[in-house]
Amino acid sequence: MKQDHIRICNFSNAKGGVGKTGIGILTARFLAAAGYSVLFIDSDLYNNSATYHFASTPEEIQGRSLAEALRSNDAVSNIIHSSYTNVDYIAANMQLMKLRSINYPTFKKLLRVPGIEDTYDYVIIDSPPTFDNFVCAAVYASDYIIIPFQLSQSDIKASSFYFDLLDEEFDNILETHKFILTINRVQYRSNETAEDSWNNQYRSLARDTFREEAFTYCKNFIEVPERSSFKAAIDIEGKLISISEERLFSSFRSIAGLLGAVTDSVTQF
Ligand SMILES: Nc1ncnc2c1ncn2[C@@H]1O[C@H](COP(=O)(O)OP(=O)(O)O)[C@@H](O)[C@H]1O
Ligand SMILES: [Mg+2]
Numbered sequence: 001m002k003q004d005h006i007r008i009c010n011f012s013n014a015k016g017g018v019g020k021t022g023i024g025i026l027t028a029r030f031l032a033a034a035g036y037s038v039l040f041i042d043s044d045l046y047n048n049s050a051t052y053h054f055a056s057t058p059e060e061i062q063g064r065s066l067a068e069a070l071r072s073n074d075a076v077s078n079i080i081h082s083s084y085t086n087v088d089y090i091a092a093n094m095q096l097m098k099l100r101s102i103n104y105p106t107f108k109k110l111l112r113v114p115g116i117e118d119t120y121d122y123v124i125i126d127s128p129p130t131f132d133n134f135v136c137a138a139v140y141a142s143d144y145i146i147i148p149f150q151l152s153q154s155d156i157k158a159s160s161f162y163f164d165l166l167d168e169e170f171d172n173i174l175e176t177h178k179f180i181l182t183i184n185r186v187q188y189r190s191n192e193t194a195e196d197s198w199n200n201q202y203r204s205l206a207r208d209t210f211r212e213e214a215f216t217y218c219k220n221f222i223e224v225p226e227r228s229s230f231k232a233a234i235d236i237e238g239k240l241i242s243i244s245e246e247r248l249f250s251s252f253r254s255i256a257g258l259l260g261a262v263t264d265s266v267t268q269f
Helices: 020-035 049-053 067-072 095-098 105-111 131-140 154-168 198-209 227-235 246-258
Strands: 007-009 039-040 088-089 122-126 143-148 178-184 222-227
Touching: 007 131, 020 049, 020 143, 020 227, 020 246, 039 049, 049 088, 067 095, 088 095, 088 246, 095 143, 105 131, 105 178, 131 143, 143 154, 154 178, 154 198, 178 198, 178 246, 198 246
Parallel strands: 007 122, 007 143, 039 088, 039 122, 143 178, 178 222
Antiparallel strands: none
16 A cells, blocks of 8 residues: 555446546556555445456456445455456346445445555445436545546436536535546547537537536546547556557546556556
């Protein structure tokens, strides 16, 4: 552990397919490459692709899961080492279905224990694409909320609606949490001028749609480019992203920096 206190980061959006899992996984890997110890918690019972990413073999899981951690109120015994240095994880499975009525403080209580608080610099929680007690429990436990979305009208509207739901549900969430709004899969076209670009129209729409308070912590959107190497890094075990992939690399350096990490030493993750 390098930091004086643990930082809990939730990647969430009620909308699916926006990049919560992929950006969460790569953020965890970037932080780990910078020397921080990271615990990744997969809480997506429908699409536990982060579990597939981190588990070398299905046998490695051996009954250890987030559902079991919640059932037994013991997260530490359900932690599994991944094949990435500095990344451990807790797996998701369909058993989580039975725990969907959990109280908001449950997740926080599970994580604020010896063996986690004094071991990890970062906890990354990947949430399912919905708005329910489970998502709210992850939000309640977290210090940072990263909301990825894509440059489409429906993503922008759904994501700002998700932000508003959180603001309604929790007292003073803008004081207790730091929001990082992340535009994902941006396609940069070299032959478009900055003034008339298609992307800019959507950036303006996003600026106008999110309430100003969404930018209290991070004043602007973080952008992650659309890249086949993003997909390859998630789907092909051991495929790393290097500093030569400038734009993609710098997106994750920015996210890690906003999460309070010192990242100068990282050249691949
Ligand atoms: N920036 C990107 N470049 C290329 N592919 C991406 C990018 N972001 C997400 N994807 C791909 O899009 C799909 C959905 O992303 P995912 O992270 O699973 O979304 P969510 O968790 O929000 O449902 C995955 O196949 C993922 O690899
Ligand atoms: Mg997901």
